[in-house]
Amino acid sequence: MTVALPAHIQSLIETGQRRRREGYRGRFAPSPTGALHRGNLRTALLSWLEARLSGGAWLLRHDDLDTPRNRPGAIEAIEADLLWLGLHWDGPALRQSRRRGLYGSVLSALRRAGLLYPCRCSRRLLADVSAPHGRWPVYPGWCRQRAPVWGPEQGRLPSWRLRLPPGPLGWQERYGPPGRCDAATDVGDVVLRRADGFLAYHLATAVDELTLGISDVLRGADLWPATAAQVGVMAALGFAPPRYGHVPLWCDEAGRRLSKRSADEGLEGLRARGLDAPGVIGALAASAGLVAAGARISAAELCEELTLERFQQLLRRAALAAKT
Template sequence: MSYRGRFAPSPSGPLHFGSLIAAMGSYLDARKNQGKWLVRMENIDPPREVAGAADDILRTLESFGFEWDEPVLYQSNRLDAYQAAIDQLQQEDLLYRCFCSRSEIQALGIAGAEGVVYPGTCRTGFSLRDVNSKERYALRLITHDRPVVFNDSIWGAINQRIAREIGDFVIRRADGLFAYQLAVVVDDAYQGITDVVRGADLLKSTPRQIYLQGLLNYPTPNYKHLPLARAPDGRKLSKRLGDDPINSSDQITALLAALEFLNQPIPPERPESVGDLWTWAITEWDSRRIINNLDFTG
């Protein structure tokens, strides 16, 4: 299958430098491999969305010279597909209702790969309290303790035991919204994505996605997880937390900074146009150089 990559921002604010790095890495990898590059708007979490952010993100990408090869996919138009995946998993008895509150999970869980491991309280139908039919519940996916192993093109072999390190995880939230882990898997399969290039903050999510892909009989893409841009206090840059957006009035400087962050060669002279910069960057792109520039430690 020919290369198909994607950039999938959430409309929780304007693009910042970390977003530009992820967009650039995925774009260059697709173009270097003569592949398609798609944009997906991950807008299935209304409480976190900022009005107008989706359009602002697309305008910013265009101003920086990004060109996507198919119409933008909006997850808000894909709810039936996510429900169909849940129906399939339910038919195979792989889901159960979870009535646990966050405080109950915090009290009973143990530290894992991402916060607290869900202790499986509702897996056998037992709850800490009487549950009435009107109470809200999440849907959790049954996991196992066998390792999920994959090879990341930057990080090498990754091994995670989901049941032990994460626990049974949510694929539909108690507020009725579909979880990211489900939506991203369904959409990557739907769009025929062969290669996922994204930030290393999602590295620990990948085993869950591979596990879901297996259950839903979807192919597993190749993965590259890029190093993260950090704020001065060490945290990951975030649209949601209001980190400074990239400067759309000086695209070449911002793009050169992103290239340098990704440990790629910089043109000997400043490019005269954004198009010239992309021509140079695509020709010189080699993701193997990123190995020497990792800054994500967990």
């Protein structure tokens, strides 16, 4: 079923598609829920490097739609950290919270096309739903066939789910597991508007990739499961996804993934240990196998020392090592 998008949104997407065809356009999209930790900083560096080595653009987008989780001053701190490291972005930094009208218009178009349905399953009800093969929870479609009631029932509004047609969802994957999933058994119908009224991450991300003309997404391996849902949203709108590269996460000595809860995992702790920007860049790059341990190098110097082919070869080697 064709989705009739408003003319201005159709124009935005067409402009984005043209930009995508013109060359590499990457992005870094942190959530302003706290300071960037070392894993976030490494992902930012790798994403920036791939964009610069490809002769392309690197955009900064703050994924700040989930306002209760945002921390005051986090956006400014993220931008200051990136600039201190020499990771300059192209154009103005974007905030998803200022693009709600765009996402809402796309959501309304999907609803008019009959691709959405209201879901009243609570989190508690879904808590015991397990995915096949032990991967991630897949919605079993309990509300698919219910008569749609979009208003409140017993004082509670529904979430809005995208009805994904059965079949494969695929994307070009450069570093992570092969980019293919089955919509019915691996993904399930995707929530695009939460029951509390907040627009969902998958909707906003998919719309942004299309309208901003993102050609390539390099991000952490923890987001590989989210890719199929975003690809499904783009397919529903009639457009192809970007290319993706999911890189291994940086873990601590105990094998635990880094989080924002520990200050010593971010720049504050690294500076406290006496590291300057070249020291931090060297540590981030060494953790991905790009330079030798103990190297001191600026982001610009690292870019001059690498070629795109060498960079991608080293990342594939790091991804392969992480699997063993």
